[in-house]
Amino acid sequence: MDSNMAEVIERRGKELLGFGLIVAGLIVALMFGSYSPDDPSWMSAVDAPVQNWLGAFGAKLSAALFMIIGLGAWGFAALLAVWGARFVLHRGQERAMNRLIFAPIWIAVLSIYCTTLTPGEVWGQVHTFGLGGLFGDTIFGVLVNIQPMSGSFAFRFFSLLLGLAALGMGAFVLGFDRDELGRIGRYLLVSLIMTYNWIITMMGRGATGAAFVARTGAEKHAERRARRAEARPAIAASGPRDARISDEPRVTIVPPRLTRGTARDYEEQSDLSDLIEPTQASHGAPRIVAQRGAAPAPAAPEAPQKSGGLLARMPSLIRRPEPTPEPVLQAAPVMDSVEPMGEDRIRAKIADVIKTRVRQSPSLRVESVAPLTKGRGRGPIPLVLDTSAPRRGLPPEPPLTAPAAGLPPEPPLTAAQRPAMPHPAPTYAAPVYAEPAYADVSHAEPSMADAGYDAGYVEAGYA
Incomplete structure (x- = not known):
């Protein structure tokens, strides 16, 4: 095998290793991303289904890592993905062994830095530790206690210091060198400038x-003012109007009521036309009322027909529709000498009309005697049970012929009455008192004597 073939095999092997690391990094990221504190783990036993995408193993492993190092566990996913991309792209893969030695230190620093971050509301409710896990809380607590500065200032100072340290060590552990960092910085700077340029361009376009739009609106306004100025001389030259259009007089046509009554009833109903009084318009013009039964106006003389063509000369061949007569409007004369009608006459007219309508339609008749309900109306009709009528659909009940059940007769009392027993007089026993017995000391203890005692007493000189 020549050197070129060996080099090709080595490159393909590194690429395959890189793809494997990228897939492993994605799997670890999915495991950490689907972490749930409600999943079963080595520290808790839960019957609920596992929510982690890697199953029970992923739930237990992610729970242990989050409890120890917190969000610093995301460093493992970053290490696998970045170094896998380096092996695939063949950029800096030779620096892997020298840089990955410091990966545990970087993850520890990242965990301590995550402790300085403020946890969310959900994290604080389900965990007893901060975002850096138990390790980050312990180390950061020691750092804050050993420094001489105040608590709030020390907290901010260590947060800034640990953030810079985690960023620098992360760039070193992930295999970045000075040239790559320079290209990344240049790309970020150019992107910032281009973003600013795009914002300025959009603002300029908006302005x-x-x-x-403002210039167009001003031009249209100027054009309207010019047209208005040109029209003013023509309006002034026309002078005042010779005739003004006045309001047309109001025309009130009272149609007759069509009922099924007799001619007399129609005449009584037509008396309502006397109740209609002529009114004047607001501008003083008389109102024109079409009166029923008025004499028709004289017909206007027909104009001579003009000679036309062939069809006009033969009118019998064409049947033309008869002209419809137009209503003739006549101005009602104003009669100042007529006295206005009184209220009694109006009431009488209204009463006559109501009576006429009642005679025509029996449904409108009013009862002569109405109950005094004071406007409350009539209540519901009560339901009365009619027991006299037989029930329909039920058979008749059978008669009760059986005798009523009674108690059996008591047996006669044939036993003789027991004589009363005599009660003897009570007897009482006399109390018996026993004499106490005393033991004979001389016979009971013959060996006891007071010789020694008396001898001693005599020797003492008291005999």
């Missing part, structure tokens, strides 16, 4: 559009 240009606003100015164009």
Whole structure:
């Protein structure tokens, strides 16, 4: 095998290793991303289904890592993904062994830095430790206690210091060198400048559009003012109007009521026309009322027909529709000498009309005697049970012929009455007192004597 083939095999092997690391990094990221504190783990036993995408193993492993190092566990996913991409792209893969030695230190620093971050509301409710886990809380607590500065200032100072340290060590552990960092910085700077340029361009376009709209509106306003100024001399030269259009007089046509009554009833109903009084318009013009039964106006003389063509000369061949007569409007004369009608006459007219309508339609008749309900109406009709009528659909009940059940007769009392027993007089026993017995000391203890005692007493000189 020549050197070229060996080099090709080595490159393909590194690429395959890189793809494997990338897949492993994605799997670890999915495991950490689907972490749930409600999943079963080595520290808790839960019957609920596992929510982690890697199953029970992923739930237990992610729970242990989050409890120890907190969010610093995401460093493992970053290490696998970045170094896998380096092996695939063949950029800096030779620096892997020298840089990965410091990976545990970087993850520890990252865990301590995550402790300085403020946890969310959900994290604080389900965990007893901060975002850096138990390890980060312990180390950061020691750092804050040993420094001489105040608590709030020390907290901010260590947060900034640990953030810079985690960023620098992360760049070193992930295999970045000075050239790569320079290219990344240059790319970020150019991106920032281009973003700023795009924002300025969009703002300029917006300002240009606003100015164009304002200029167009001003031009249209100037054109309207010019047309209005040109029209003013023509209006002034026309002078005052010779005739003004006045309001047309109001025309009130009272149609007759069509009922099924007799001619007399129709005449009584037509008396309502006397109740209609002529009114004047607001501008003083008389109102024109079409009166029923008025004499028709004289017909206007027909104009001579003009000679036309062939069809006009033969009118019998064409049947033309008869002209419909137009209503003739006549002005009602104003009679100042007529006295106004009184209230009694109006009431009488209304009563006559109501009576006529009642005679025509029996449904409108009013009862002569109405109950005094004071406007409350009539209540519901009560339901009365009719027991006299037989029930329909039920058979008749059978008669009760059986005798009523009674108690059996008591047996006669044939036993003789027991004589009363005599009660003897009570007897009482006399109390018996026993004499106490005393033991004979001389016979009971013959060996006891007071010789020694008396001898001693005599020797003492008291005999």
